[in-house]
Amino acid sequence: MSEEQIKNLEEQFEARIARDEKIEPKDWMPEKYRQTHIRQISQHAHSEIVGMLPEGNWITRAPSLRRKVALLAKVQDEAGHGLYLYSACETLGISRDELYEQLHSGKAKYSSIFNYPTVTWADMGAIGWLVDGAAIINQVPLCSTSFGPYARAMVRVCKEESFHQRQGYEIMLKLCNGTPEQKEMAQDALNRWWWPSLMMLGPTDDMSVHTEQSMKWKLKRKTNDELRQQFIDQTVPQADILGLTIPDPDLKWNEERQSYDFGEIDWEEFWQVVKGHGPMNKARMKARVGAWERGEWVRDAAMAHAEKQQERKNKQVV
Amino acid sequence: MSNKKNWPLWEVFVRSKNGLEHRHFGSLHAADAEMALENARDVYTRRNEGVSIWVVESKHITASNPEHNGELFEPAQDKVYRHPTFYDLPDDVKHM
Numbered sequence: 001m002s003e004e005q006i007k008n009l010e011e012q013f014e015a016r017i018a019r020d021e022k023i024e025p026k027d028w029m030p031e032k033y034r035q036t037h038i039r040q041i042s043q044h045a046h047s048e049i050v051g052m053l054p055e056g057n058w059i060t061r062a063p064s065l066r067r068k069v070a071l072l073a074k075v076q077d078e079a080g081h082g083l084y085l086y087s088a089c090e091t092l093g094i095s096r097d098e099l100y101e102q103l104h105s106g107k108a109k110y111s112s113i114f115n116y117p118t119v120t121w122a123d124m125g126a127i128g129w130l131v132d133g134a135a136i137i138n139q140v141p142l143c144s145t146s147f148g149p150y151a152r153a154m155v156r157v158c159k160e161e162s163f164h165q166r167q168g169y170e171i172m173l174k175l176c177n178g179t180p181e182q183k184e185m186a187q188d189a190l191n192r193w194w195w196p197s198l199m200m201l202g203p204t205d206d207m208s209v210h211t212e213q214s215m216k217w218k219l220k221r222k223t224n225d226e227l228r229q230q231f232i233d234q235t236v237p238q239a240d241i242l243g244l245t246i247p248d249p250d251l252k253w254n255e256e257r258q259s260y261d262f263g264e265i266d267w268e269e270f271w272q273v274v275k276g277h278g279p280m281n282k283a284r285m286k287a288r289v290g291a292w293e294r295g296e297w298v299r300d301a302a303m304a305h306a307e308k309q310q311e312r313k314n315k316q317v318v
Numbered sequence: 319m320s321n322k323k324n325w326p327l328w329e330v331f332v333r334s335k336n337g338l339e340h341r342h343f344g345s346l347h348a349a350d351a352e353m354a355l356e357n358a359r360d361v362y363t364r365r366n367e368g369v370s371i372w373v374v375e376s377k378h379i380t381a382s383n384p385e386h387n388g389e390l391f392e393p394a395q396d397k398v399y400r401h402p403t404f405y406d407l408p409d410d411v412k413h414m
Contacts, residue, residue, distance in 0.1 A: 027384050073364075080361050087345045090327070096347060097324055153344070160365070299349075303323055306350035 017217060022148040025091035033217060036210070037147050038092050039108075040219060045085035046103045046110035050284050052078045054118040055127065063121060070167045071124060077164065081157045088149035104289045112270065113196050115278030122175055122182075122189035128168015130190075130197040130235065136161050137231050138201065141221035169238065176242045183243070190239065191247045198262075199270045201228040207267075232260050327376040328354040330361075332368035340372050348373075 001009075010030050016023070023029055052075045059075065062068035086096055102108035113131055118124070139161065142154040175186040202208060202224035214220040222230070232251075239246050250263030272278065325347040331340035343362045348354035354373040363371070382390055398404050407414065 024384070026381065076360075076364070080364060083346060083361050084344055090345070095324075299325065302349035302353065303325060306353075307323075309350065 014216070017146045021146075022151065023146050024148045032213075034092050036213065036217070036219070037150065038089060038094050040214075041085055041089040041092075041147075041150055042094075042099050042102065043109050043111075045082045045089060045099070046108055047114065048078045048082035048085060049103070050110045050114045050288060052082075053284055053287055054114055054116070054280075055124060057118050058121060058124050061121070062124075067124075067171070074128070074164050074167060077160050081153075081160070084153040084156055085150075088147075088153045091149045100292065104285070104292065106276070106285065109274065111200060112273040112278060113200050114284060115273050115280045116192070116196055117280050120185050120189060122172070122185040123193070125168050125171030125175060125186065126189035126193040128164050128166075129172055129238070130168075130193050131200065132161060132164040132168060133235060134197045134200045134231050136165060137227050142219070144218065144221070146218040172242055172244075176244065186242065187244050190244050194247050195265065195269075196273075198228055198231070198265055199267075201231060203267065203270070204265075229259055232262055236260055325349050328358075328373045329376050329379060330354075330358040331372040331374075332358075332362055333370040334368055336369060340370065343367075345376060351375075 009028055013023075013028065013030060013033070023033075055071060055075050055078075059068065059071055062071050086099060089099060090096060099108070103110070118127070136158065139154055139158055143151055143158055145151045145154070172186050172189075175182040205211060205223045205225045208224055211220060211223055215223075236246060236251070248263045250261065252261055253259075254261045273281070276282075326349075327345055328348055328351075329345050330343045332343045333340045343358075346354065346357050346361055348357050351373060354375075355371055358371050358373055362368070394400075
């Protein structure tokens with residue numbers, strides 16, 4: 001194809017997206033659109049998969065059967081969400097094996113929030129309430145993104161995600177209405193998860209390199225700063241109901257903006273964790289790669305069994 | 319990495335209730351058809367989304383190419399006589 005033809009195709013393509021038409025896997029698309037989507041969808045899938053690990057830590061130690069079945073169901077949902085997203089990503093012409101390889105080798109990123117440890121039961125509450133809360137704010141606009149398979153996967157994810165946040169908030173509520181030690185545990189969890197949750201919404205707009213292109217392709221509908229403000233404005237009243245204090249001395253209601261002003265985020269910490277120096281980066285990758293490697297014989301055995309069955313069937317036909 | 323073959327890709331179709339058609343829900347990897355069914359149950363129907371599941375190995379699906387949509391679908395465009403509105407009838411003809 002000549003450069004002019006490609007330019008022409010690109011213009012038609014951008015016009016289709018501007019008209020809110022969806023792009024399906026076999027449609028022509030600019031190479032950059034394909035690569036950006038592979039990057040974003042796979043990061044999203046990897047985050048769901050690695051995101052199971054901090055919570056897996058507490059399944060066997062959940063304080064009651066009710067909490068245990070809920071946590072188990074939530075973690076199972078996350079596995080499912082990872083699988084929907086990997087499938088959507090594969091429609092862009094990358095194999096599942098390549099995607100895993102990128103995660104395991106550290107080439108692909110996942111959400112930094114999962115590189116923090118889960119040290120008490122209250123962390124299960126804080127993760128559901130804050131981390132899933134921030135994730136929902138990120139994900140809802142993606143239900144109408146331009147790439148069909150991604151949008152369809154996100155519709156399913158968003159439907160299932162609201163139980164996650166409610167079960168987390170209920171854990172916090174129970175702890176806050178419990179003994180002083182339990183309430184203290186809830187406050188401690190909020191103190192540790194608040195700032196990393198704000199960072200989850202991404203770098204500030206002036207630092208974000210992908211925002212403009214992503215807005216055009218409807219991979220983003222609001223900027224990181226807008227999403228962050230929305231998260232803070234809806235979460236602060238929820239903390240008030242719990243009787244907990246948001247660990248930000250600069251947090252205060254701004255009457256004029258009808259929004260909360262908040263303190264400076266420690267972006268140095270964010271970038272350190274992104275670069276692999278968070279408290280749990282190594283442990284998470286070790287657990288993930290270990291599980292994959294220890295499962296290899298099972299995958300191979302299943303494939304060998306399937307092939308043997310098929311051979312037997314073929315023989316019967318003859 | 320394993321040298322052996324990877325699990326193939328399957329497409330999953332789910333009937334959400336009797337009376338409705340099976341609809342494409344997504345895809346997954348599985349070693350064989352039985353495992354694909356079981357995985358589809360776990361991945362796509364955790365909340366009673368279905369009463370029946372079909373799985374078919376993706377390689378068995380033949381898909382049309384959107385680049386040929388012109389030749390494929392345009393012939394239908396100039397056949398307006400396939401629609402009831404093409405035919406001129408007086409307004410006082412009822413039940414038609």
